[in-house]
Amino acid sequence: MSINRKYVPIVVTTSLFLLMFIAGSFRYNGFFSPQVLLNLLIDNAFLLIVAVGMSFVIISGGIDLSVGAVIALTTMISASLVQQLNWSPIIVIPLVLLIGALLGCGMGAIIHYFKIQPFIVTLAGMFLARGLCYVISIQTITIDNPFYTAMAQTKIRLPGGSFISISVIIALVVVAAAIYIAHYTSFGRNVYAIGGSEQSALLMGLPVAKTKILVYTLSGLCSALAGVVFTFYMLSGYGLHAVGMELDTIAAVVIGGTLLTGGVGYIVGTFFGVMIQGIIQTIISFEGTLSSWWTKIVIGLLLCLFILLQKVLSARQAIFKS
Amino acid sequence: MRQLYKHHLFWPVAILFSLLLFNFIYSPDFFSIVVRDGKLYGSLIDILNFGAPLMLVSIGMTLVIATKGIDLSVGSIVAIAGALSCLIISRGNDQNTLSLVLSAMGMALLLSLFLGLWNGLLVAKAGIQPIIATLILMVAGRGIAQLITSGQIITVNSPKYAFIGTGALAALPVSVFVVALMLAIALLLTRKSALGLFIEAVGCNPEASRLSGIRSVMVLMLVYVFCGLCAGIAGLLVSSNVSSADGNNAGLWYELDAILAVVIGGTSLNGGRFYLIGTIIGALIIQTLTTTIYMIGIPPEITLVVKACVVLIVCLIQSETFRKTLVHRWNTRHYTAEREATSHVNQ
Numbered sequence: 001m002s003i004n005r006k007y008v009p010i011v012v013t014t015s016l017f018l019l020m021f022i023a024g025s026f027r028y029n030g031f032f033s034p035q036v037l038l039n040l041l042i043d044n045a046f047l048l049i050v051a052v053g054m055s056f057v058i059i060s061g062g063i064d065l066s067v068g069a070v071i072a073l074t075t076m077i078s079a080s081l082v083q084q085l086n087w088s089p090i091i092v093i094p095l096v097l098l099i100g101a102l103l104g105c106g107m108g109a110i111i112h113y114f115k116i117q118p119f120i121v122t123l124a125g126m127f128l129a130r131g132l133c134y135v136i137s138i139q140t141i142t143i144d145n146p147f148y149t150a151m152a153q154t155k156i157r158l159p160g161g162s163f164i165s166i167s168v169i170i171a172l173v174v175v176a177a178a179i180y181i182a183h184y185t186s187f188g189r190n191v192y193a194i195g196g197s198e199q200s201a202l203l204m205g206l207p208v209a210k211t212k213i214l215v216y217t218l219s220g221l222c223s224a225l226a227g228v229v230f231t232f233y234m235l236s237g238y239g240l241h242a243v244g245m246e247l248d249t250i251a252a253v254v255i256g257g258t259l260l261t262g263g264v265g266y267i268v269g270t271f272f273g274v275m276i277q278g279i280i281q282t283i284i285s286f287e288g289t290l291s292s293w294w295t296k297i298v299i300g301l302l303l304c305l306f307i308l309l310q311k312v313l314s315a316r317q318a319i320f321k322s
Numbered sequence: 323m324r325q326l327y328k329h330h331l332f333w334p335v336a337i338l339f340s341l342l343l344f345n346f347i348y349s350p351d352f353f354s355i356v357v358r359d360g361k362l363y364g365s366l367i368d369i370l371n372f373g374a375p376l377m378l379v380s381i382g383m384t385l386v387i388a389t390k391g392i393d394l395s396v397g398s399i400v401a402i403a404g405a406l407s408c409l410i411i412s413r414g415n416d417q418n419t420l421s422l423v424l425s426a427m428g429m430a431l432l433l434s435l436f437l438g439l440w441n442g443l444l445v446a447k448a449g450i451q452p453i454i455a456t457l458i459l460m461v462a463g464r465g466i467a468q469l470i471t472s473g474q475i476i477t478v479n480s481p482k483y484a485f486i487g488t489g490a491l492a493a494l495p496v497s498v499f500v501v502a503l504m505l506a507i508a509l510l511l512t513r514k515s516a517l518g519l520f521i522e523a524v525g526c527n528p529e530a531s532r533l534s535g536i537r538s539v540m541v542l543m544l545v546y547v548f549c550g551l552c553a554g555i556a557g558l559l560v561s562s563n564v565s566s567a568d569g570n571n572a573g574l575w576y577e578l579d580a581i582l583a584v585v586i587g588g589t590s591l592n593g594g595r596f597y598l599i600g601t602i603i604g605a606l607i608i609q610t611l612t613t614t615i616y617m618i619g620i621p622p623e624i625t626l627v628v629k630a631c632v633v634l635i636v637c638l639i640q641s642e643t644f645r646k647t648l649v650h651r652w653n654t655r656h657y658t659a660e661r662e663a664t665s666h667v668n669q
Contacts, residue, residue: 131626247461300462
């Protein structure tokens, strides 16, 4: 059986996910149920949304370290506006999405027009967003607005007795939209082209400036949307929410088979990357004796492993070509 | 005069002096230093003492950035080193025995050397981009630190351990001497031996320097190991200063402060040249800025926002494109094809 070379990372990721699920099912009672699978989606809906935005950034050859901080800022702004100023969620949610998109757009413009490395600009963006959280409040702001609690508690029943939350539907819609944008629009093709070689894309007459800025805007928008979903999930705003989410997101994208050098990657891969992280958390919670800090360590190691795998694969590909 | 203006330390020193001048005008007793129990006390001494960990981390970061790399894991290494040494001391029967304190510090430094080596291996041997390679340890490291402290804040009661963070030697804080020692080592190694040249060469072009006979891999590893060691010592100072270790908050956001100090000091993020003295002045500027913000009563939470803005502004000033925009000299050094393409894009 021969698989097209470009699908190898996705096949590895998907098989790893299935393998972990099967192993978990044999090891723990009650692991093998549709609800456990759906819980992966429920608990990681926000991660899925951020990872989709990050996929575009990484495919374009950049990186966005500000995502976790933008999520925290979104929860903080939503919480303070809804809770302390009694604004309606109908105004607040579009407003925070706009703020996220504007932040991303600003960072993208600085990265493109002044040719500063993406990581330093987004690192500054990360500290700016976290700093703004603290400016709003150092404390946690709990939300008891009926709209938010309704969004958090509504369960959509599925046939067979299992259920999902509204966040899951938002996340799945984002994934579907991202697949369409990445593979069936000229914007998506431009992103891949820039990731492959920015110089060539420029010489081909592709709108490099517009695409690069849009990519970071999209990532900012996704982070803000993830922040909204995270607010539904946590029902609070706090400056230290989603600390370290950058690594989780980058890990999900890389485990999903997207090359850090840009130009190669699939949104579907990212989806399974997120699911693998979810299943690690589930296994650790089923194990019971391991503390939750292991999650971070395991994800770090897995990320490391996949990067090395990428190195090996691309090295072999280079030999293959020559 | 022109020579003075052109000197690479001119701007950092000018910023530091203007900050100090502002403090002097705002509150003249900023400069008062009193002697109590054979120790010096005063705002300036505080800046030196509290800025010491940052200066240490920045020294290591300077060398890493000189190789066109970056080390995001320094904050986590600070937390891990502090956590391990506090854990070992708190497990001892008599927390104040010299051998226990020394062995705890030794173990912590050994671990931070190892963590630096891990970063170095990933960057130099595996060829992973430094930002990603060190990001792994930045987040996994917080997990490790919390694992060591079991999620608690470990407090120790050991005057001998507290000495390195709070003690005084010849009326000056001990931490100042630690910084001076590490700075001297770094300066001697890089300016009195060929190592500095090698580091700059690797920062300019690793492949070319390898072909010209420099062992790039070795140089890169050495730089990350040294950075890990500096962060480890900083971790000891931080935890010793408060006699406790906090896996969550110790060394939080040291990455930005260190990068900021390095960048203010005149070292370019594109690698290839570095100024250790500039970095030290950069670290002092940041610490003075923090002290100033506290003193004039701006809420300390704003510090993070101010720092983020400063780092962005400094990076913009360093960006050649941005400077050209300022002096209205667009497209002077672009290639013709690129100019055509960009002008097409801009329409």
